[in-house]
Amino acid sequence: MNRIVLVRRGDDVDAHEQASVTSVPLADLPAFVREHEATPVRWVWDDTTRWYPALLAQGVRVARCADLRLQHAILRRTPFTDQRLLADASTAEWDALQPVTETDTALFPLADPADRLDPVAEHDRQLATLAASPERRRLELLLAAESSGALVAAEMTHAGLPWRADLHERLLTEQLGPRPVAGHRPAALERLAAEIRTALGAPALNPDSPVEVLRALQTAGLPVEDTRSWTLVQIEHPVVAPLLAYKKLARLLTANGWSWLDTWVRDGRFRSWFLPGGVVTGRWASNGGGALSVPVQIRPAAVADEGWRFVVADVAQLEPRVLAAMSGDLAMAEAARATDLYQGMVDAGTVATRAEAKLGILGAMYGGTRGESGRMMPRLTRRYPAAIALVEEAARAGERGEVVRTLLGRGSPVPGGERMADLGEPPEPSGSRQEEDRRRRAWGRFTRNFVVQGTAAEWALCWLADLRNRLWRLGEEQPGEGRIEDRPHLVFFLHDEVLVHTPEHLAGQVAEEVRLAAVTAGRLLFGGFPVDFPLDVAVVRSWAEAG
DNA sequence: CTGACTTGCGCC
DNA sequence: AAAGGGCGCAAGTCAG
Numbered sequence: 001m002n003r004i005v006l007v008r009r010g011d012d013v014d015a016h017e018q019a020s021v022t023s024v025p026l027a028d029l030p031a032f033v034r035e036h037e038a039t040p041v042r043w044v045w046d047d048t049t050r051w052y053p054a055l056l057a058q059g060v061r062v063a064r065c066a067d068l069r070l071q072h073a074i075l076r077r078t079p080f081t082d083q084r085l086l087a088d089a090s091t092a093e094w095d096a097l098q099p100v101t102e103t104d105t106a107l108f109p110l111a112d113p114a115d116r117l118d119p120v121a122e123h124d125r126q127l128a129t130l131a132a133s134p135e136r137r138r139l140e141l142l143l144a145a146e147s148s149g150a151l152v153a154a155e156m157t158h159a160g161l162p163w164r165a166d167l168h169e170r171l172l173t174e175q176l177g178p179r180p181v182a183g184h185r186p187a188a189l190e191r192l193a194a195e196i197r198t199a200l201g202a203p204a205l206n207p208d209s210p211v212e213v214l215r216a217l218q219t220a221g222l223p224v225e226d227t228r229s230w231t232l233v234q235i236e237h238p239v240v241a242p243l244l245a246y247k248k249l250a251r252l253l254t255a256n257g258w259s260w261l262d263t264w265v266r267d268g269r270f271r272s273w274f275l276p277g278g279v280v281t282g283r284w285a286s287n288g289g290g291a292l293s294v295p296v297q298i299r300p301a302a303v304a305d306e307g308w309r310f311v312v313a314d315v316a317q318l319e320p321r322v323l324a325a326m327s328g329d330l331a332m333a334e335a336a337r338a339t340d341l342y343q344g345m346v347d348a349g350t351v352a353t354r355a356e357a358k359l360g361i362l363g364a365m366y367g368g369t370r371g372e373s374g375r376m377m378p379r380l381t382r383r384y385p386a387a388i389a390l391v392e393e394a395a396r397a398g399e400r401g402e403v404v405r406t407l408l409g410r411g412s413p414v415p416g417g418e419r420m421a422d423l424g425e426p427p428e429p430s431g432s433r434q435e436e437d438r439r440r441r442a443w444g445r446f447t448r449n450f451v452v453q454g455t456a457a458e459w460a461l462c463w464l465a466d467l468r469n470r471l472w473r474l475g476e477e478q479p480g481e482g483r484i485e486d487r488p489h490l491v492f493f494l495h496d497e498v499l500v501h502t503p504e505h506l507a508g509q510v511a512e513e514v515r516l517a518a519v520t521a522g523r524l525l526f527g528g529f530p531v532d533f534p535l536d537v538a539v540v541r542s543w544a545e546a547g
Numbered sequence: 548c549t550g551a552c553t554t555g556c557g558c559c
Numbered sequence: 560a561a562a563g564g565g566c567g568c569a570a571g572t573c574a575g
Binding site: 206208209210211250251254255278279280281283284285286287288289290291292293362363365366367368373374437438441442445446448449450452453495 | 561562563564565566567568569570571572
């Protein structure tokens with residue numbers, strides 16, 4: 001595979017191809033890339049978010065890339081390489097390089113820290129590191145998948161998720177009342193607020209203030225320590241119903257109300273940024289509009305264009321299936337042969353009910369040992385020894401402070417080495433022994449989950465990467481200028497679910513390709529191991545019609 | 548006043 | 560005795 005390393009030099013781009021260097025004016029880059037795409041090529045660049053949006057804006061799609069930023073992050077942490085081969089004076093700067101999420105696709109940011117980096121040298125270091133790795137094949141697959149994910153992410157942002165602002169607004173008005181003037185509550189919330197104040201005998205209560213609400217609840221004699229919904233549903237009092245209703249609608253207003261529409265929906269598209277590798281486990285993060293938590297409530301507003309459809313596909317119980325496959329647990333794989341893994345466990349006589357099966361498996365993967373899921377463990381251990389041993393060993397390793405890895409070699413962070421969102425990060429032993437133990441066990445739960453969540457993310461990346469290529473080929477006969485958005489294309493990805501926007505007449509074929517891509521992903525990761533990844537696939541006009 | 552942290556809830 | 564993974568986001572809260 002021919003590789004071309006692109007390096008910015010002011011208004012020009014140096015294209016390094018083997019020993020030769022071609023200088024291309026920035027304005028001519030799209031044509032240059034398009035021309036070279038006629039034969040197989042892998043574009044090597046510092047960071048996809050700095051190059052690809054401008055190419056897409058010019059209607060240029062690339063088949064392959066190597067995203068040095070993302071690859072660097074993986075190689076830095078994997079236990080599969082000799083870190084000395086990657087080390088360089090610039091390592092810290094590569095570590096610190098951030099993706100860009102500017103709306104301006106025409107120009108690179110001024111004073112971009114990426115400009116101080118040498119992509120050719122970093123590329124050489126990465127190749128040398130890979131060449132010396134005893135697990136080269138796995139790592140290469142992971143790097144290729146990660147880079148392909150970067151292309152998908154850029155393409156999804158470019159295309160955007162079709163979004164009907166008019167339907168969204170109607171939905172808001174129906175539930176909240178007309179859009180209020182700034183600083184005022186919508187009518188429905190105002191009504192509920194009055195009910196809450198009456199029920200609690202607190203005429204000045206601000207229902208948006210958890211502190212005030214908690215105090216008022218306690219003053220009314222209710223035994224609560226917080227104001228969470230699941231706390232409230234457990235008590236009986238006239239305030240509960242209006243308060244729960246208030247919370248639900250207030251959430252809709254603040255998270256996905258009119259200002260969300262104003263901010264994130266333009267020209268009939270919801271545009272946010274997807275950040276591959278944004279989560280330590282390898283899952284994607286997102287930026288803007290809460291793209292990874294679009295509530296079911298507003299999904300009716302996601303509607304395919306006229307003459308187009310969504311193909312919505314998700315994998316049933318991805319993580320337990322991945323666990324079965326990566327641990328080589330044949331009994332668990334057998335239960336996964338059924339479309340519903342949990343029902344498969346019931347049918348095999350492992351547990352009595354589907355609910356028990358789910359609780360037990362989730363507990364095994366998350367480290368929940370309280371109550372029911374804990375009581376399930378001995379049975380699961382007997383029945384699925386390999387699978388349970390894998391997560392238990394990952395937990396023990398984490399408790400010992402060791403690094404664990406996914407199937408393809410993404411390494412977990414070193415405990416205390418860096419900030420993480422929620423887990424405490426005690427760099428120094430501090431506090432009591434109990435506190436230390438608590439932290440160690442918390443880290444064990446993290447590493448226990450890391451190996452499964454991370455490997456599931458790898459499966460999903462392979463699925464996406466293969467699907468992306470299948471969709472492109474499928475649209476070859478499609479009229480248009482060869483732009484992504486003229487053909488069936490991915491518009492959304494959420495851990496184990498994809499949305500494809502496709503011309504209606506291709507929807508059936510898209511559904512088939514989505515399934516074939518899942519089969520490919522399973523083979524890539526797990527070879528011939530007999531595990532299924534059944535998909536729920538729906539061809540719909542609106543996202544809300546799926547599932 | 549700003550900025551950092553907390554609360555609570557949405558998604559998987 | 561207690562022990563549930565990963566995120567993003569907005570508004571409230573509170574210290575400086």
